[in-house]
Amino acid sequence: MKRDIIDVLDECVEAIINNEKTLRECLDAYNEERSALEPLLVSALRLSEAATIEPDYERKRAARERLLAAVEHKAWETGVERQSVPATTRRGAKTPMPRRPFAKLGIVTLVFAMLSSGAIVMAKESLPGTPLYPVKLAVEKARIGVAGSDEKKAALYLDFAAERVDELEALEKDNKNNPALVGAVARNIEAAQTAAGDSAKFKSSMDDLAKKNRVVLEAVLKKVPETAKPAIERALSNIKEVDADDASKHDVKSRNDEKDSGDGEKRDKESNKRDEGRATPESEQPGTKKPKNFKGSTSDNDDGVSGSVQGGSKESSQDTSRTTTRTKAQNRNAPASGEFGGSGAKSGNAGSDGDDIRDDERLDREILSSDNKRKDSCSRCKAAPSARTDDKD
Amino acid sequence: MDTLADIKELVERAKNYDAEAFGRIYDLYFDKIFNYAYYKVGNRHEAEDIAEQVFLKALEKISGFEWRGAPFSSWLFRIASNLVIDFYRAGKYEMVDIACEEHSLYDGGCGPEESAMREHDRASVASAIKTLTEEQQQVIILRFISGMSNEEVAKAIGKNVGAVKALQHRAISALGKTLGRE
Structure with a gap:
């Protein structure tokens, strides 16, 4: 019985491609189909013989080098300090890569030899996607390479995590998004923790980082690998505890002050002092440094509500409302007795009533009122602090 | 390997x-x-x-x-x-231009005449392949040049093995006619 020519051709093609049979052997094997098969196999053989063409060796080698350089670049761009993370945490890394003893030294030498200090300074301000950004990462890598102790490495990794946070903020400002940076923040924290172990200094530095970048870290927490979560969670929970303690201490202090003075006039003076403090630039006030684009994200306000008002004083009304929401959230975390501590006698009384909703409404009114007034005239506030308190009511 | x-x-x-x-x-x-x-x-x-x-x-x-x-x-x-x-x-x-390509190969000093003839044949085949339909080209190149099996080609182009065999048959027939006219 005659076989389907399509199948016969395919069998012969397979045999010819794999050098299992010659053209003649195929034709002999399928003698019945010879007339139809022969022209087809001649073409197939010609195809097979013409098939392999060698690329130019030099061009192929040069292309390979360019590819490997691009791979290194990509590794730096998206996976900052991957090598520092233990091999078990690297995706798909079944066996550790062989160490190249002089690679680290080579990188450091190259980076410093090839780049002038000017370029390095310029690179420091660069953002992902810009030509100098890989230089910035290379310099960071070099700094890790020359850092002697694990403690120094941990400190550097935390600095780099803070740098990635700044970059995230800067990109957000330009309405750009770079999810890889979130991973880079997490990886640097993870690497810092690996290098530091249980060091108390690391915990303290991590708390500082979390304090300054709470909002970003809370966002990062949702996306980081499990290994990086404990350090961030612990730091965030630490700063919440510190906030609650601060608020509580402040409440006690203001109550003591009230007892000491015994009249509302003194409270007004204190309030006035705080208002004067608001005129001080943000950066000059200790403990109130904020990320460029996450206004109000820090929670280390010394004076509770007034600190929040300060954050919104130079912002639009929309920003003010955001600040208000955050303050409410922070206050809910604090114990009832500490709520609104230091915001004046009225707030203190409201807090002691334990009526959260009324407290919040009152807080909103206070913030909006004080904000509007500051816009009108700060000098008026200074001249008549008691009148300002009356306006609120 | x-x-x-x-x-x-x-x-x-x-x-x-x-x-x-x-x-x-x-x-x-x-x-x-x-x-x-x-x-x-x-x-x-x-x-x-x-x-x-x-x-x-x-x-x-x-x-x-x-x-x-x-x-x-x-x-x-x-x-x-x-x-x-x-x-x-x-x-x-x-x-x-395939002709220029051939010319450059001759000028490039490939050396033996045989090598030049092989390059000529390769250029002819490349020209002939370009006369095929897109699907036929895919099958021929993946099968003969990349050395894939029918199953691999089928997965790569999203067709079944029978369709790949049929495309291969039609492509080789068409190539034979094109190359035969040279």
Whole structure:
């Protein structure tokens, strides 16, 4: 019985491609189909013989080098300090890569030899996607390479995590998004923790980082690998505890002050002092440094509500409302007795009533009122602090 | 030599931007991709550029690569296919001339007459392949130049094995007619 020519051709093609049979052997094997098969196999053989063409060796080698350089670049761009993370945490890394003893030294030498200090300074301000950004990462890598102790490495990794946070903020400002940076923040924290172990200094530095970048870290927490979560969670929970303690201490202090003075006039003076403090630039006030684009994200306000008002004083009304929401959230975390501590006698009384909703409404009114007034005239506030308190009511 | 497990491990390492793994992948597939590109565009230099671009594109996209039954090479060939389409869209094909290609090979001092004749034959085949339909070209190049099995070609182009065999038959018939007219 005659076989389907399509199948016969395919069998012969397979045999010819794999050098299992010659053209003649195929034709002999399928003698019945010879007339139809022969022209087809001649073409197939010609195809097979013409098939392999060698690329130019030099061009192929040069292309390979360019590819490997691009791979290194990509590794730096998206996976900052991957090598520092233990091999078990690297995706798909079944066996550790062989160490190249002089690679680290080579990188450091190259980076410093090839780049002038000017370029390095310029690179420091660069953002992902810009030509100098890989230089910035290379310099960071070099700094890790020359850092002697694990403690120094941990400190550097935390600095780099803070740098990635700044970059995230800067990109957000330009309405750009770079999810890889979130991973880079997490990886640097993870690497810092690996290098530091249980060091108390690391915990303290991590708390500082979390304090300054709470909002970003809370966002990062949702996306980081499990290994990086404990350090961030612990730091965030630490700063919440510190906030609650601060608020509580402040409440006690203001109550003591009230007892000491015994009249509302003194409270007004204190309030006035705080208002004067608001005129001080943000950066000059200790403990109130904020990320460029996450206004109000820090929670280390010394004076509770007034600190929040300060954050919104130079912002639009929309920003003010955001600040208000955050303050409410922070206050809910604090114990009832500490709520609104230091915001004046009225707030203190409201807090002691334990009526959260009324407290919040009152807080909103206070913030909006004080904000509007500051816009009108700060000098008026200074001249008549008691009148300002009356306006609120 | 390289089993599927080896390739999978290489790809996983490459996804982590491991330069050594990328180098290995390049060594394994560059020639096949170059051949594919050569038979699609008919010009050595363009084919080398396209092959290089394929690996650079693969580097960009590797983090999103997922195993879906088809071999890794078919993913690379798909990238190559898209780059070839871009090549023609960009109008670069006007610069491509198989005759010039042959001429450059003669001038390049390939040496023996036999070698020159082989290059001539290769150029003729490349020209003939370009007269086929897109699907026929894919089957012929993947089968004869990249050395894929029918099953691999079927997965790469999203057809069944029977369809691949039929396309192969029609393509070889058409090529025979084209080459026979020379």
